[in-house]
Amino acid sequence: MAVQDAASATEAAGSVGRDPRRWLVLAVICIAQLMVVLDTTVMNLALPSAQQDLGFSNADRQWIVTAYLLSFGSLLLFCGRLVDLIGRKETFLTGLVGFAAASAVGGAATNFEMLAASRACQGVFAALLAPATLALLTTTFTDPKERGKAFGAFSTIAASGGGLGLIIGGALTSSLSWRWCMYINLVFAGLAVVGGSVLMSRPAKRSGARLDVPGVVAVSGAMFCLVYGFSNASTHRWGTPSTWGFLIAGAALMVVFAFWQSRAQQPLLPPRIVLDRNRGGAYLTMLLVGAAMYGIFLFVIYYMQNTLGYSALRSGVGLLPMVGVVAVAASIGNIKLMPLVGPKPLVTAGLLLGGGGMTWLTGIHVDSSYAGALLGPLMLAGAGMGLIFSSTLRTGTSGVAPHDAGIASASIQTGQQIGGAIGLALLNSIATSATTRYVEHHVQGRPTPALIHQATIHGYTTVFWWCAGIFAFGAVVCGSLLRRGPLPTPGAPGAKPAATAEPAAQA
Incomplete structure (x- = not known):
């Protein structure tokens, strides 16, 4: 009887305010x-x-x-x-x-x-x-x-x-x-x-709310410096003042922002949003995935075009199987798995699948075929991406009040943007260094075209190993951070109101 009452309460909560x-x-x-x-x-x-x-x-x-x-x-x-x-x-x-x-x-x-x-x-x-x-x-x-x-x-x-x-x-x-x-x-x-x-309907305005101007200035400046610093590192060097200077300034402004948010009356990013273990784990997952995804969308495309000689259109079409697997995995993850097991196993499995796909990609060669070297890894990584996104997007906005939905949504995408900037800079630097070292260690006289191709492949595979490491690190850290079990259902017995929900001490 108690189970039926709980199910009825959950269904009733979901039916209220349903937009036709x-x-x-x-x-x-x-x-x-x-x-x-x-x-x-x-x-x-x-x-x-x-x-x-x-x-x-x-x-x-x-x-x-x-x-x-x-x-x-x-x-x-x-x-x-x-x-x-x-x-x-x-x-x-x-x-x-x-x-x-x-x-x-x-x-x-x-x-x-x-x-x-x-x-x-x-x-x-x-x-x-x-x-x-x-x-x-x-x-x-x-x-x-x-x-x-x-x-x-x-x-x-x-x-x-x-x-x-x-x-x-x-x-x-x-x-x-x-x-x-x-x-x-x-x-x-x-x-x-x-x-x-x-x-779309126009909801009632939130009364009495004000914009946290010091918080806006601090975090916008921090994000600009971090994105610019990492972007500059990807095209120049880490040692240039325009790289490390902006990165240091961005880190300092982030410290100022965090300090201010704990003291502001109406903070731009209320600490309760990010200190919840599930939401914090979702934001960290998106940051790591944003960095590792460049191994797929950037260096796999480079390999297709510069090594295998694919056209721009053909290399894009080569990603279609991955896109299809992403769609299937995201649908299954959200509809079938999330209500049963919650985000923890989906994020962990997705990150491990992504790492497996990147490890598989390290087997590419100068004359590899698409079916033999790319199709399987791309589909495996696509399955991981589908599970990750299906769980993190939903988890990152779970348990927040409607008046915090926008800032919670922005936090997810901010993690992905910063991760992308880090990934672009880090992976470009790694590929360039690995390629240069390979040439230096194997050259005999003037570098031949064959040696350059082999060195380029070595740069790509080094990047793929690093991406696999990022995915594995995320599986351990993010998998440990996320709570066990399904996400709390608003309106169900025992669920806290969204506006007052705070991090729970749940393992």
Whole structure:
């Protein structure tokens, strides 16, 4: 009888406030999220064509990617709190319109400055849009079973969007023009603006809340310095003042931010958000996965194009099996497994699968075939990504009150952005050093093309070993940090109210 009462209470809690248009809202949210995630990679394959068309230098080329990452990563936490203060629908629509306008300017760019500025503006509005999408998802779906399905769809987009960006970028650049890598956003944004305007409700404003201005200044400055420092390390050296100086400044500002958050009356990032073991474990998982994913999306693409001679489009299509496995794993993880076992085993298994895939990739050679050397590892890593994203996105926003949904969503994506910046810098540096050492130890006279190819492969495999190590480290640390058992269900007997939930002393 007690079990039936508990089930009835859980079902009743999930039924309250259920939006009859919620599945259409989910489609709109996924379109917007796809647009944001695509733009982290879609321009990578278009850069050579854009550089030739606009005539900018190799030194300037990195800024087309870095400008987006800098503004996006720097403003995520600030914009996450704006979502909570201004409203989820308002920030969602504003982000869409601004992103579309910046994309239109970038597509019509006549010089480097115009293109770089548009990419920076894209990052600003992406920082507003990204936490709004996840916050809308969290607050729209209240029924536990439906929430699993919704997060499964969203997780698929979040985990595979980078790979889809490479595919779409290669296809648009090869068949039309690099400019369509920007113009395509107008299609996504237009659909989402119409759907969001018609389908989304406008919740009541939060009264009495104020913006933590010192916290905004400290964390935005810290994020800018960290992202810029790591981005600079990936293209220059760790020993240059523009690298270590910004990294030290970023670390110092993060200390100042943490100190201030424990004393501010209305902190930008309330400590209760990150000190919960489940949420903290989810944020750390996303940071580590953000770093290791560059081993797949960057160096596997390098291997396909520079060693195997694949075109941009063919190398993008080569990632499709991984994207498909991500979708299946994310769906199974959210709908079937999360309600039964919770995030701990899913995150641990996902990280171990990712590490296994990267270890498998260390067997590549100069003349390897796609089926023999890449297909299996990519599918294994894709299964890991699906399980990781299906559990962390849901866990990182679990147990928070609606008025904290935006900042909790931004915290997840901030971890991924910082992890990506670290991964790009660290793995580029490792690959370059390993390649150089291989040539020095094996060269006899002038380096031959065969030796250069072997050295390049050695650089790639060294990176894959490091990525496997990052995944393994994450499996131990994050798996230990996360609590056992399913996530607490709001409204179920014994569950704490979201607004007052604090970290529990549960093993």
